[in-house]
Amino acid sequence: DTGVSQNPRHKITKRGQNVTFRCDPISEHNRLYWYRQTLGQGPEFLTYFQNEAQLEKSRLLSDRFSAERPKGSFSTLEIQRTEQGDSAMYLCASRPLAGLYNEQFFGPGTRLTVL
Amino acid sequence: DAKTTQPTSMDCAEGRAANLPCNHSTISGNEYVYWYRQIHSQGPQYIIHGLKNNETNEMASLIITEDRKSSTLILPHATLRDTAVYYCIVRVAMDTDKLIFGTGTRLQVFP
Numbered sequence: 001d002t003g004v005s006q007n008p009r010h011k012i013t014k015r016g017q018n019v020t021f022r023c024d025p026i027s028e029h030n031r032l033y034w035y036r037q038t039l040g041q042g043p044e045f046l047t048y049f050q051n052e053a054q055l056e057k058s059r060l061l062s063d064r065f066s067a068e069r070p071k072g073s074f075s076t077l078e079i080q081r082t083e084q085g086d087s088a089m090y091l092c093a094s095r096p097l098a099g100l101y102n103e104q105f106f107g108p109g110t111r112l113t114v115l
Numbered sequence: 116d117a118k119t120t121q122p123t124s125m126d127c128a129e130g131r132a133a134n135l136p137c138n139h140s141t142i143s144g145n146e147y148v149y150w151y152r153q154i155h156s157q158g159p160q161y162i163i164h165g166l167k168n169n170e171t172n173e174m175a176s177l178i179i180t181e182d183r184k185s186s187t188l189i190l191p192h193a194t195l196r197d198t199a200v201y202y203c204i205v206r207v208a209m210d211t212d213k214l215i216f217g218t219g220t221r222l223q224v225f226p
Contacts, residue, residue, distance in 0.1 A: 004158070031212065042202055042216025043159065056213065091158050104214060106158025 004107035012113045020078045021110045025094030035091040082114045119203045124221040133190040137203030140184040152199040193224045
């Protein structure tokens with residue numbers, strides 16, 4: 001069990017550029033979540049997948065944001081035409097579907113800075 | 116999901132018990148109390164959860180009042196590595212499955 005991994009760990013980009021982040025969940029974890037965290041705030045839910053199906057999206061996920069999990073394993077989060085307000089830590093989490101409780105296992109995050 | 120209220124910050128001496136309170140006065144009967152913590156520059160980490168009974172695991176104890184309107188997370192012997200932001204979350208298990216974090220309590224453990 002190597003834990004949830006996220007790449008890259010840091011990304012600096014210029015306003016207007018597109019960026020893509022990758023999340024590799026713990027093996028055989030059916031559910032995968034994306035959160036965004038700005039400085040001094042708790043993480044905010046963006047979206048989650050069960051296998052390859054995207055089951056819920058927050059209204060925070062504007063049309064510039066798109067998330068995929070094509071084979072039910074790793075996931076990508078793309079932000080198009082980045083804005084300075086997109087600067088944040090993007091966190092990924094996963095958990096197995098089975099089980100009554102939903103302990104989510106978080107990755108270390110990708111810190112995005114938009115200049 | 117019910118709203119939670121936590122103090123912004125707390126201090127604790129190393130080796131002493133850290134008691135972190137959380138108010139959730141609008142909690143419903145089927146809502147659980149979860150605690151996560153986030154050490155600087157890391158993702159959140161699950162600590163413990165409970166419904167109405169007190170719970171204990173290797174990390175902490177969770178004390179829930181009889182009316183379930185508040186709870187306390189107890190770290191019995193705080194260490195410097197327990198310095199983190201602690202989040203109290205109330206939610207229905209098996210519901211929409213997203214976690215709704217507040218701003219949490221920043222616990223500083225000092226030598």
